[in-house]
Amino acid sequence: MGLMNTSRMKSPWIIHVNCTACNGCDIEVVAALTPMFDVERFGIVNVGNPKHADVMVVTGCVNPKTARVLKNIYDQMPEPKLVLAIGACGGTGGIFAECYNVLGGPDKVIPVDAYVPGCPPRPEAIIDGAVAALGLFEAKAKAMKEKAKKAAEKAKAEA
Amino acid sequence: MEGYVLALLALATLLPAFCAAICYVIKNRAVRNFVVVVNTLVLFFITWEFVRLLMGSNGSIRINEGSLPAHLGEVIKYLDVLLLGFIGYQGLKLKKPLIVALTLAQLVPVIFFEFFMGVHEPTAAFVIDYLSVVLILLISLVGPIIAIFAIGYMEEHEHHLHLAKTKQPAFFMVIIGFLGAMNALVMTNNLSWMYFFWEVTTLCSFLLIKHDENEISITNAVRALWMNLTGGVAFIAAIIIIYQVKGTLSVEDIAVAPVAGAFTGLFPIALGLLCIAGFTKSAQFPFQSWLLGAMVAPTPVSALLHSSTMVKAGVYLVVRIAPAFIGTILGDMVAIAGAFTFMAASAVAISQSNAKRVLAYSTIANLGLIICCAGIGNYVALAAAILLIVFHGVSKGLLFLCVGTIEQGIGSRNIEDMQGVMKIMPVTTIIMVIGMISMLLPPFGVLITKWLAIEAAVSMPLVLLLIVLGSACTVVFWSKWIGTVLTMSYKPKYAIENIPTSIKAALGILILAVFVVCVGIAPMYNALIDPQLKAFHLTDKIQLIGSQGGLWLTGGSNVAIGGFAVLAVFTIILALFIAIPYYLHKGKSADLRAPYLCGENIDSDLRGAEFMGPGEKPAGTLVRNYYLTGAFGEEKLTHVLNLIAGAIIMLMLGMVIR
Amino acid sequence: MFDFLGSVLKNVISKPATRMYPYETREAMDKARGALGEIEIEKCIFCGICATKCPSIAIKVDKAERSWEFNRLKCIVCNVCVEVCPVKCLHMDKAHLGPLLAVEKTKRNGPPKPAPAAKAAESTN
Amino acid sequence: MIKTTIPFGPQHPVLPEPLHLKLVMEDEKIVEAIPAIGYVHRGLEKLAEVKDFHQNVFLVERICGICSVQHAMAYVQGIETMMNIEIPDRAKYLRVIWAELHRIHSHLLWLGLFADAFGFEALFMQCWRDREKVMDIMEATSGARVVVSVNVVGGTKRDISSEHLAEIIRVVDQVKEDMKNMENAFLNDYTVKHRTVGVGHLTKEQAYSLGAVGPMARASGVAQDLRTLGYAAYNDLCFDMVVETAGDCWARTAVRLKEVYECVRLIKAAIDKLPKGDFAVPVKGNPTGEVISRVEQPRGEVLYYIKGNGTKNLDRLRVRTPTFANIPTLLVMLPGSQLADVPVLLLTIDPCISCTER
Amino acid sequence: MIENIAEITKDQLLGETQKMSGQNYRFVTTSCVDLGDGNLDVLYHFDKDAKLQNLRIKAKRGEEVPSISKIYLCAVLVENEMKELFGLNVTGMAIDYGGHMLLTPEALKNPQSKITIEQRGEK
Amino acid sequence: MIDNLIISLIAIVGAPIIGGLLFGIDRRITARLQNRFGPPILQPFYDFFKLLGKESIAVNQIQMMYVLSHLFFAIAALLMLVLRQDLLMLMFIFAFSTISLIIGAMSVRSPYSKIGAQREIMQMLAYEPVLLLMVFGVYKVTGSFMIQSILDYPMPLIYSLPLVFFAFLYVLTIKLRKSPFDFSTSHHGHQELIKGLTTEFSGTQLALIELTHWYDLMILLGLIALFFAQPLWVGILIALGAYFLEMVIDNICARVTWPWMIKATWLIGVGTALVNIIGLYLRP
C-alpha cells in the first residue's frame, strides 16, 4: 500500500540494544550485518541511535538496570516502531530466567512484536525474524495515525 | 546657506559639549535623561540635514576659515595646550612617568609648532564630503543610541556597585562630549585641528575606562592612555613633517594620489606616522591591548569605543589619507599590517570565552580588515573599507549592548554561562543572535565587505592568504557562540524579560538599523559611497555598482565579474522568519523528547541534562565549547603576534625611508 | 595509506561473499542443532527425565495429566533432552524455526493411557 | 572552569555491550573516566549453585558467547580434577582444536570491532567475512555456530570426523592467507597507525601491577600465557607465546594478529598428532572439595574456583574472567587520552562485559 | 585440594599482601564463599610465573575487612563486588561505588550469600 | 529571465534525484568494495520517504527551522551555481548552510550533537581557507569571479590549477564526511559520538538533512566539473570519477582525529593550493 509503506518495509533502520545478553546473540546480530549475510540488502542499517531507528533489536534478558535503559531507549524511538527480541533470553530469559538479577525477557518492560528463538539464533533466523516483523509496519503506521488524530481532536476540544 | 551650514556644524560639535556640561552641572536624573534624549533627536536631525545638503551640493560642503568666528584657531591652540597639560597632570597624579614623558613629547613640539612656526591654517577649515557624512551618520546615530542605552544600564550598574554618590553626571558628560569631538574630527580639514580632537577622544576614552575607579580599571585606563599618547606623538611628528614638506595642513591637499616622484623624501614617513597613529587608535596589533583592557569599563563605554567613536577615528584617518599612498610600498605594507591584525585577532578570539573579549578581538579584526582595504586601495577595496566602517559600527554597537543587557540579566559575561539564556531573555537573545549573524553570514553587510575585500585583494597573495585564514577563524568563534546562546531543549515558558525602556529602545533601533543598512545596501552605496570613491579619482578598471538589490563588480566592459544579490537571499531569510513562529506554535510538548543520553536519562524530564552515573549516582551532562587553547591560547600567541606585528610596522617605516 | 587498496579493489571485481538468504538457502549441516523438533507424543512415556535434565527448564512434564509442555522461547537448543530420552521420542531439527509473534508454549497431551488403567480395572473386577 | 561531562554507554553503537563511562573532559581531552558496570550482571554464579554440575556446563558456556568453549573447558577441567577423572587423549586434542578455533573466531571478531572503532569499515567487514569461515566449520563439527557445547565432564560430546579435520585444515589455511592482507592494513597503514601507535601506552611494570592478563599483558612485554601450564594437550604441541613490547594499541593488535597464526599452527599440529580412541569416559559420583582451575581464554587468564560438597549441586562456583582483570588498566589509560580514542581504548582491552559481570 | 594456601587472620592481611607485592606477585582475584550463618571465607589469589599462591581469611558478614586496593589498585573491582554481593564490609577502597556497582538500589541485598527461605520469600 | 527560471526549476527538482541516485550507487559500490551485495540503488529514496512518514519528535520546537535553513541555503548555493553567479559568494552561502546545521545541532542539549557541532566547526576551520583559495585561483586564471566566465574560458581550468584541484579533492573528502574525516557525523553510526551532528534530528528533519546532502553532493560535483568545463561531459565524467575515488578512499582509511585534520589540511590543502597560485603569479 502506497509509497510510504513500501519505503517503510524497505528501509528498516535498526538499533541494537544489548540488555543482559551473553554476547552470543549479539555477535550473531552483528554477523548478520557483515558480508556473509549482509542485511543491508533489505535496507537494514544499524544506526545505533533510537531517534533514527525503526526497529529495535533486543538481545538478552533484562535486569533492573537494563530495564531502565531499555524503556528509555524505546520511548525515544519515533513511531511507527517495532521490537524484535532475539534468542531464548529475548523470549523468556532463557537459561538465566531463574537468576536473582534477571527480571525475564524484554517483554516485561516494553511490548515485543516478534521473537526469534534459538540460543543463539543463527543469522538466518534473525533475518527471518526481521522480515516477519516488517509485515507489522502497516498496522503500526495506521495505529500511529489514529493516535495522532485522536490527540489532535482532543487538543481541539480543549482549545 | 553658509550660515546654516555653520550653525549645523556648531550644533553638531557644540551641542553635545553643551549637553555634556548640563549633564554635569545639573545633577538631576530627569533632566539628564531629558538632555540625552534631546541631544539624540537633535543629532539625528543634524545628520539628516547634512545628508540632504550634501546631496544637493557638488561633492562636498565646505566652510572656509574666514566664515568662522575669528580667533577660533587661536582658541583651539590654547585648548590644545590645556588639554595636554591636563593629561600630564593626570599622569603626575597617578605617578606614571611614562605618561608624563609622552605628554611632554607632544607638548614641546605642539608649543614649538603652533606658537613659533607661524603656521598658515588651510583656507577650508571644514570640508564635509561623503566619507565625513558616512561617519557622521554613524557617530550621530549609533552614538546617541548608546547614550540612551546607558541611561538604563548605568542605573543598574551603579545599583550593583553600591555607590554612595552617583557618578553618572560625569559619565554622561564625557560620553556626550565624546560624540561632539568625534563629529568635529571627521569634519575638519585642518590636520592640526584634527590632532586636537584626536587628543580629546584619547582623554575621553581614558576618563571613561577609568570610570569605575577600581584598581584594574585604572591600570587599564593608564595603558590605554599611554598607547594612544604614543599615537599622538606620531601624529604631531607627522604634522610637523608634512608642514615642512608640503607647506600645508589641509587634509584635502595631502590626501591626493601621489604624482610621479612625489612619494619620496620625508613625506612618506609622515604618512607612515599618521598610519601608526591610526593603528594605535584603532588598536591594531601590537597596540591591541588597550582596547582589550578597556573592557573593564561599563558596557556602554565599550559599545561606544568599538562601534562609532574612538577606534573609528583611527580607521577614518587611514582611509582619509589612503589616496596619498595607494599603490605605493607604504600602501602594501599597510595592507599587510591590517590583514595580519585581521588574522591574528580572529585566531586569538577562538581561545576566548569572555564574551566582551571575543567582541573586542572581533572589533580589532574588522578594523584590521578596514585598514587592510585602505592599504590595498583600489576601487573595490576602498568601497569595502567604507562599507565595513558602517556595517561594523552598527552591528558591533548592537552586540555590545546585547551583551551588556545579558550580563546584567545573568550576572556573567562568560559565553559558557549563556547556555539557555534563550529561556531567560528570549528577546535580547534573538536580537543578539541576529547581530552575530550579521557579523558572520550572508546577506548581511559585514560578510559582503569581507567578500569585497577578498575580491579586492587578488593582487596581493599574502594579504589574501591572511584574510582567508582569518575569515575561517571568525567562523569558529561566532558559530560556537551562536550555538551556545541558542541552546534550548524543550518548550520553555518564555519569560519575556523585563528590561528598562531605554535599553529596549536602544536595542530596537539598532536592530532595525542592522536590517536597514543591509537591505538598503545598494541605494546606500550608490548615494553615499560611490560618489566618494569617484572623488578619490581612482584609476582602476574594476568598478563596483549597486543595482538589482545587490552589489556587482564589473570589469572594464561593463560585464559583471562578480556580484551578489542581497535581496534574493533576504527572501530566504524572510521565509525562515515565517517558519519560526509556525514551528514555535506547532511544537507540542508531547512531541518533544529528552535528548539521547545512551539510554541513561534519569527520567524523561525534557531538560534531559542528567544521567545516571557510576555507582547509581546522578550526574549532569555539559558540553563546553572548544577554545583550542593549545593552539590559539592568548598568552602564548600574543607575544609572538605582537613581535610579528611590530616587525611589520618597523618594516613599513624602514621601507618607506628607503 | 594505501595498504588496503588492493583488497578492496579485489573485492569489487570478485563476487560478493553474501549468501542470498532467504532467496537461496544453504544446506543444513550434518548434526546441526536448529530447533527441537515436534515430539512424537504417542511414544512418550512421560517419565520426566527430559524435564529434569534440561538445563534451561524449558520442558514441563505432567505425569498425571499425561502432558508434555515445551517452551520454545526458553529452549537453548542444547540437545540434552534428545540424548536422555529413554524412548527416543524427541529429535533435533537441523533447520532453525521461524520467528514467533507471541509467547506461546507447545503443549502436547499424550493419548490417554489405556493399558494400565484397563489392567487395573480388570484386576479389581 | 566548567568541564565537559558526557555519558558514554550503556547503549552505545561503538560497544555492542553495555558498559557505561562517565567522561569528564577538557576540550576533547579526558581528565576523568569512571566506568560503571552492572548492565549484564545476571547472578549466574548463584544460579550454578542450584543446577546440577552437568547442567552447569551449559550455564558457564553462556557466561559469554565469544569465549564459551574455554569457559566450558575451564569448568570441566576443574570438575575433572576434583573427581580425579582421567580423560582420554583424543578428547584432550579435540578440546584444543575447538578451543583454538574459538580463539581464532574471537580474535577475528575483535580485530573487526577494533577496525570499526577507528572507523575502518571495510576492514571490519573483511575480518567478519573471514570469521564466517571459522563459524561454518564450527557448525559443521559441533552443530552450532557460537555456543558449541562440545565439552562435557569426562571428555567431549562428539568426535570430529576425518573429512571435517581435512576441512578444518583447509579453512585455517585460508584464514591465514586472508590474514596476510589484513595484517598489512592493521600494522602498516598510515591512518591506522595514526590511531593506534602510542595510544593507550602501558609499560611492562604498569601492566603487571595492574594485573593485566592475556594479550593486554603480552603486548606490554609481560610473558604470561596459561597455555604454558600444559593443560589439555598443550604440553605436546610446543606452544609458542606471542609477546610484543611496545605496550600500545598497535602492539595489542599485533599480538592478537600473530596469535591467530599461532592458533592455526596449533590446530594443525593437534590434527597431526590426534590420537585414535575414545573421546569421553563415563562419569560417576559427585564432586567434592575445592579446586582452582585456570585456562587461557582469548582475552587472557580465566580463573574458576569451584567448591563441591558431595552432592550433585555445587557449593560455590566463582569465575574471574580476563576482562575483569583488564578493566583497571582503563583507569590508567583513559585519563589524558582524546575522546576520539575512547572507543579505541575501550576495545583494545577486548572488553567482554558479559564475562566480567556474569 | 588447593595448593599453596596459607590461612591467615584478617589483621595479617595487609602485611601478607604487602609481602606478596614485595615478592613481585601479581594479584589475580579474590573469591568469597558463604559458609552459611553469615560466615564468609575470603581467598586472595596471587600469581607469579603461572604459580598460584593463595591466602585465606575468615570473616563474618558485615565485618570490616581492610581493602588491599592501596597495594594492588586492581583489587577495587572485586572488593566492590564482594561488598555488594556478600555484604563483606571492605573499608578504604580506592574507588568506592557505594555498594551499587552491579545492582540497583532497589535490588535484593547481598544476593550471593546463602539466603534462607524466609528472606527469599521477600523477593 | 524565463530561461533562468526554467534552469532553476530543473536544478531544484533534478539535483536531488541525481544526488539520491548517486548516493544509492555509492552505497552499492561501497558494499561491493567490502565484498557485500549491498542495498538496492533506490535505497536512499526509500530511506527518505520512510523518514517523511515517521512521527515527528524533537528536542526543541524550532529545530526544524535550522534544518530548513540548512536546506534553503544549499538550494540557494545550487541555484547560484546553475545560474552561473559569483563563485566566492556561492562559497559563503554554502557555508551558511553548514553553519545552520551546526547551530541547530548545538541548540539541542544533547552532548553528542554538541560535540559533533564543535567538530564540524573545526572542519570548517580546516576547509574554508582551501575553498576560498580555490575561488581565488579561479579568479587568477579567468579574471572573473563569475561562474559564467569559467564556462566561457577557452581552456579547462585544470591545466592551470592542477594542485588547486588536488586540494579541492582533499577538501571534498571532508565535505562529504567520508572516512578518514567522518568524525562530526558518520554515515554508519559506529563512532564515539553516536551520530554526532544529526543525533537529535529524526523523521522529517532527518529526511530534509538527507535531501540537503544530495544537493550538497551535486554542488560539489558541479564544482569539480567546473575544472573541466570544456566540454561539459568530460567535466561530468571526471566528477563521477572523483566521486568513485572518494568511495575508495572512504574504504581504505581509518578515521583520523580532527587536530590532525586541521594540521594536515592547512599544510597539504592550503599548501598545495598556495603553491599553485604562486605559480600563477610567477607565470608571465
Ligand code: NFV
Ligand atoms: N572476558 C572474557 Fe571472555 C574471554 N576471552 C572470558 O572468560 O569473552 Ni566474553
Ligand code: SF4
Ligand atoms: S539466548 Fe543464548 S546466546 Fe542469546 S543471549 Fe541468551 S544465552 Fe546468550
Ligand code: SF4
Ligand atoms: S524423556 Fe522422553 S519419554 Fe520421558 S518425558 Fe521426556 S520425552 Fe517423554
Ligand code: SF4
Ligand atoms: S534442547 Fe536443551 S534446552 Fe531445549 S528443551 Fe531440550 S534440554 Fe531443554
